[in-house]
Amino acid sequence: NGAERLPLWFIEGMAEYLSLGPVDPNTAMWLRDAAQRHTLPTLRQLYDPRYFPYRFGQAFWAFVAGRHGDQVVGRMLRAAARSGNPESAINGVLGISAEALFKEWRQALIDEYEPVLNATRRPQAPSST
Numbered sequence: 001n002g003a004e005r006l007p008l009w010f011i012e013g014m015a016e017y018l019s020l021g022p023v024d025p026n027t028a029m030w031l032r033d034a035a036q037r038h039t040l041p042t043l044r045q046l047y048d049p050r051y052f053p054y055r056f057g058q059a060f061w062a063f064v065a066g067r068h069g070d071q072v073v074g075r076m077l078r079a080a081a082r083s084g085n086p087e088s089a090i091n092g093v094l095g096i097s098a099e100a101l102f103k104e105w106r107q108a109l110i111d112e113y114e115p116v117l118n119a120t121r122r123p124q125a126p127s128s129t
Helices: 008-020 025-037 053-068 072-085 086-094 099-120
Strands: none
Touching: 008 072, 025 053, 025 099, 053 072, 053 086, 053 099, 072 086, 086 099
């Protein structure tokens, strides 16, 4: 079964997206932190279990559905389940390479969070008196 071979960022991220929707405060916190630290994952990094697939996967699906419409989520799941390869599903359904789509996603996150990060400062350490 191809669905059993799908990486967690793809399948669990989709489950999070379908259950929580496109906006989740917990995911937003993860994304802001990653944007601030310049650690938003690349496609290759999301295959690494050190990156939390639920939050980043949910954010990826929110981006895809927001940009291409909700109908592509089911189409990509079916295509990936048949092939066991999410990257070929992305290319086949959206007509764009997975690498290019991830670059767009990361840039969209930077563009979204940069104004917030620029307008805020980290708390200062308390001064000793």
